[in-house]
Amino acid sequence: MIGHDVFLPTSLLVLCVGITVMLAATAWRRSTSRSFLTGMGTLLLALVFVGHHTGIAPDNGDSLFIQDQWANYTAILIMFSSMCILLMSWRNDANDRTTSLVDEYPLLCMLGTLGALTMVFSANYMPFFLGLEILGVSLMGLVTFRHRPAIQGYEAAMKYLILSGMSSAILLFGIGLAYGVTGSLRFMPPITIGNISPALPVAATIMILVGMFFKLSAVPFHMWLLDVMEGAPVPVAAFLAVVSKIAIFSSLVRYFGTGNQSPFLNDILYIVIILTIMGGNLLALRQTSLTRLLACSSITHVGYLLIAFLCPGRLQSGAITIYLLAYTASTLGVFATMSAFATSDGPDGTVIAQWKGLFFTRPFLASSMSLMLLSLAGIPPGIGFFAKFEIAATGVEYQRNLLLGALIIGSIIGLYYYLNIIRVMMSAPSLPSASLNRHIRPELMALVIVLTVIVVIGGLFPARALHPLLPVSAIPSDTETEMTMR
Amino acid sequence: MPVFSFNDTLLLATILFSVGLAGVLIRRNMLFMLMSLDIMLNAAALVFVGAGARWHDAAGQVMFLLILALAAVETAVGLAIILCLHARGRPTLDADTGNLLQG
Amino acid sequence: MNPLPALVLLPVIGGGLAWLAERVRPHTVVPSRNASWWVMLATLIVETLLLAMVTFNHPTIRTGPWLEHFSMPWIPTMGIAVRLDMDGLSLSLIWLSLLLCFLCACLATRQITVKAGTFHFLFLTTLTGIIGTFLATDLFLFFFFWELMLVPMFVLIAVWGHEDRQRAALKFFMFTQGSGLLMLLSILGLVITHDRETGVLTFDYFTLAQTHLSPTLSMLLMLGFFIAFAVKLPIVPVHVWLPDAHTQAPTAASVLLAGILLKTGGYGMIRFNVMLFPDTAMHFAPVAMGLGVVGVLYGAWLSCAQEDIKRLIAYSSISHMGFVVLGIFTGSRMGMQGAIIQMLAHGLSAGALFLIAGTIQDRLHTRDMNRIGGLWTAMPRLSATGLFFAVASLGMPGLGNFAGEFLVLLATWHVSPIIATVTTVGLVLAAIYALRMVNRVFLAARREGQIPLKDLPVRQMAVFACAMIFLVVLGLHPQPFMTFSAPSPLSVIGVTGQGEHAP
Amino acid sequence: MGEILLPLLILSPLAASLILFVTAGRMSAYAVGTVACVSMGLSAAISIALSILLLSGPATGIVQTILWPWMHIAGFSADIAFMLDRISMVMILVVTIVGLLIHIYAASYMRDDPGIARFFGSMTLFVASMLVLVLASDLLCLFIGWEGVGLCSYLLIGFWYDNPVNTAAARKAFYMTRMGDAALLCGLLLLATAADSLHIGTVLAAAANGQITPTALNMAALFILIGALAKSAQIPFQTWLPDAMAGPTPTSALIHAATMVTAGVYLIARLHDLFALAVPVMALTAVLGALTILMGACTALVQSDLKRILAWSTISQLGYMFLALGCGVWQAALFHLMTHAFFKALLFLTAGAVIVRTHHEQDIFRLGGLHHTMPGLTAAFVIGASALAGLPLVTAGFYSKEMILSGVWPAHFRLIHELMLSGHFLWGMALLGAFLTALYIFRCVFIVFFGKVGTTATGRTSRLMTIPLACLCVLSLCGGIIEMPTTFPPLHLFSALLDPEASHSHADEPGWLVLAGAVVPLAGLGVAWVLWGRPSPVMCEIPGQAAVIRFARTGEGIDVLYDRLFVQPFRFLTWLTRHDILDYVITGTGRLTRTASTSVLRARSDFLGTLTLWGTNGIRGADRLLGQIQNGRVRWYAAWIAGGLCAALAMAVLS
Structure with a gap:
């Protein structure tokens, strides 16, 4: 049921145009920095147009896209993150630019962003699926951009390809089942009608959920994330941790809505959340690589987010909103600091031990890194503190005692490994390295400062980020009427 | 009127899907894993076709086309990556050996 | 203009200035030209003036027991506001904090040479957290400050501490933060319950105090608070972070930890356990008192076996804090007052002892009592001071600690003579550990190969003398402090309305 | 007038102490001594003035001053308040006058010590604390002084801290008294709970009008008694006092003989109304006192260290006071306290002078024949010894001891229905004690001052030291005539002073009691002379000589008999007390504590x-x-x- 409207959020359009231009530019004359600049410009333009759309949405909600506050909010987050990531990778020394041009890199980034935005705005399985795959395939490309040591990037990409293909298959199978049951591709859980056994819609929902869990890397489906993030260049890891997660979480919320979930979903979510929080945290304890640790941390944060997702109520919307913001800002901050830390010849900051004594040699970086990590751990004055507070509030409001227990234990374990990094930074520097006093690239400096300011200001004055943005229910309440019409 | 009922299609698709899944799980050769992935994707595509037929809806066929495209893309990218891996010195196509990323 | 926000924010702003000052004018070899130190001193002086203004603005109690009130919306959707209220209890504890900060400023922080600006910044930020904790009457704000003060303290310990600093810092942070999370749950539980009951989502202390809770829920919520405060105070089974943290922290941080940070636990117990859940607290009192006694004895007992001066003092702190718990949970005003006096006195005596230990360590580069000795000949002034504070901490009548301990014991005797009798054993043990320290450190024969030492200069003695005078006044004339800090806590429920409307 | 003088009395030594501590060794030794002595003189003058003021008033009048409220709270109130009545008047006179004399003595004695400022700072602080203790009208306020004197005692015992033995002794003293203090604190808590105040008057009134239940009363009395026992080094807390002799001799004289150790006596005397209601505790007091007399005397008999003899003697004499207290004759206890302060201070100071001049030789067997070189000191010591022994009529000790004995005789305690404890028995023990007292002190006199010449003495006793000695000699001799035994001319100044209303005639007292009291010390003196005093050198107990030769040389065998009868059992007892079980228990507990806490x-x-x-x-x-x-x-x-x-x-x- 594809309506013949042209309802389209303008941002998508802008991005498409921008990507086309970039493609054309590649064909014409290759230049890395022009490519980056075009990408940045496009993203900026898309950000400006984020509230706009072309065409008129059909009344029955049968459009391909939907644009509401929630979508806009996550779109802004995604585009902002993409800009940050582009900035990080612009002159990233980890991208070996001596051997080849990397003007595909921004192009792939833009494509990924486009995919993410498509997911966010989609109101139909079709754009959702397209967006998911655009994002996924561009990520495969992006992951391989690591040149030093290159083989790990390829290995990561290979793993990602196979596993994400598998999860896509599962997701698609689920969508197919749902379509088969309801006959509609609307982006909502299937509801049993007619003579089809009730197991089918349930199975469909589960398969879709599993597909989403894979992308979200919730715990038994999380394993790819660590390897892929470690294998990927640092900015791409950030992309994986932030952009793709926000997009998929946004879709998850849109798909399942914010109300009470059906009981079988509840049970599964319960288990998955606990597994995710505990698994992510425990896994983080043994990591020596910072990117892997951040992968674990992002797994854990997904678990926390899911708590809020599972606790519908007055506080839910605000909690999810602020938590997404907190997670985005803090994680990006950490990655930005890592990028700033990396040198072309020295350590690239992916191993925790390399950060030893940073507090003495490069206090600015160390301070901002500590602040970001503390924010991730949920300690004032970072925004993460308030975010975790809100999550806990939703849990308490809905009396999810088990989940709260997991939250507490997880937070304490999390505290340990976050603090451990800070501890390493504070221990006395092992060697008085002369190369340590390099100045940081200005755009990264600016980025780190901006993110720090966001984290602190957001932590001190979180009220503005608390607007109820979530869709009240996934699709307006005329669902049932439509169902009966059919 | 479809010759096969939706349920039959579904059964076939499920079998195909399981075969593909089993292939991914069992085969160690990356090429075969890619092929198994294709089988899984095709199983999903089959469901769409069947469902489209059931509801007399074109959307199922559209999805089928999209899935085909996806399968093609995955294979293409996958092969490219395998080539690269090989070029960078990974000796075999065995997915279980020579993993650097773990732990 | 309301002075409360200024009171809270001033230290952190001053800290920022101190940090900047060090950036502008990097540290020189001459300590007196340490710019950040001067900024910090100036900040403290301004803060003191401000506090003095607040104090002497209220010769008589104006509206109810709450001296000052400040309210400003913060996160309206959650019912969170910046609510600051000051009563005698907070005021006296803030005075204590400032006094100790002066002690630190004059005696300890000046020796910091590595990144002095950052040190002072963190030091003052901790102060902000502490003062905020003492003033906040919005539960969220309270929690915010509660957590906030941990971070700079963690850094202080981890960067400027002694040999095993990082493990200690980590332990400190994990324990206090972890227990803080339980308190968070309790706060939220209370708020949500209140919300369900009345439909008003608020974190206001006074409003929440009127929530009707079922006994079980009330007990659960109170336990959440209690555990957090128990860790901070600390009470025996959860005290294990304290000896390490106190031992490894740099001198100034030790003083801050022992002198004030522990008091936030006691303060919290008074304000958020006994006041918010009076009935439940009474039900819980036997357990809490038992824990208090165990704390008194256990802390003193272990203190007797320590070889490390700072560790000895740290364990003695546990012992003293046991009295505070005991006093708070006797449920009588007398016990509460005793606990408050004990907190003030312990802040001074333990803080000063840590300063002395720090001074000794600065000069001898060891804290091991086996390697220190006979300091009296070399440093008579320091030794006399040390003796004074050791004697104070063993509970010499006429000094502040005794006044507190006596009131606590008396209140306990009213409740249970047996507990009180058992607790007096703690006093004997206190004599043992305090004199053991005095004997080994100050009075023993001189060790071989001891380097010639410099005694405390007169200026520093004057600072110590200040603390001594306070202790003596607290011990001999605690009445003003008692009336001063008394009325507010116990009449919270009665003046709920007035607290809100106070200008 | 009195209201102002009362705080001044305390302030004077306190100020001196502050000055001495604050200047911390920057003053010359001379200046230090001057400051201390002047402050003591001032307080002595003030106390005399206050006494005159008090005596000129009505018989029951008191001087009272409330300085400021200490703790006023629902259910309890305490003030920093001082009160001078006749009991405390006696005490302040003793403390300040004896204190002054000892300070003057010490100014010379400690002249060359580098830590003189610390010494006098502690001494004056001690006097201030002692005065607080004595004058407090509130038991909690009294507790300030109580702990304060303990602290000063600790500081002074461990004054020469270079020697670990000294600091160990100091700590031992503090720990043992601290245990008593904890018990005392419990007693105070009990009383405070029952009476809502610790004001002495209030407490006594509450006890009198039955506001306190008998059990609580007994418990409180018991707790307070434990505190007093520990402070006064009575059984079972006696062990700290001999060790406390590690301090400088003036300290021993002032703190461990004349004043601080009598604080327990004073406390019970002050609370005698309360104790009178607690009969079992009174009996316990009396029995412990009597036992302590004997134990102390026996132990003193076999000591060889001059100062330790005096220390054990102090314990024994304090036993007399506790016996008196237990029998309800607290006036006698106070009287003995006063005379004991005189003669024991005299003994200690003389001993100190002897020790200084013999290069810190304290072993009596290495001293000897000192009357040749230092006749003045010999005279002083003999006077002190006579007073201690209670030689009849001429010494102060006789009168006070006589008063105790006559008070003990009629006492009886009905403990349970059948079990009666008669005063006669206790009287017998006290009398035996008196005999032993004369024996051991004259043993000391004969060995040290007569007999074979031991060490050579050098130098002269400075004038500054002799003046106090002379004063104390006078006091030891004449200080007792203000209170006569009943059979003598009815002169009862002291009793009348303390307790104007009571009658002082013990009509039922047999006349031979006084006689017995007078004869027994003389007997002791005689025996001592027989054993050690006769000019034959072998009679000095020379270790290592064969018993046969000794028997042959002395030709008497009494030595052997004595050795068998007394020395061996008592040596055993001494051995027990020296390596005291309780000592073991205490050190053991300490060690156990350490070990256990370590483990x-x-x-x-x-x-x-x-x-x-x-x-x-x-x-x-x-x-x-x-x-x-x-x-x-x-x-x-x-x-x-x-x-x-x-x-x-x-x-x-x-x-």
């Missing part, structure tokens, strides 16, 4: 460590498991995904 520490760390280890192992195991799960194989990951999918499907469909 608890270890055990705790072990236990917690094990727990932590388990926890860590568990986490590490889980961690390793997670690591193995995370093995980097795509197929394995895919299997997990498939497994997860299947599990979820199964859960959803089957549920």
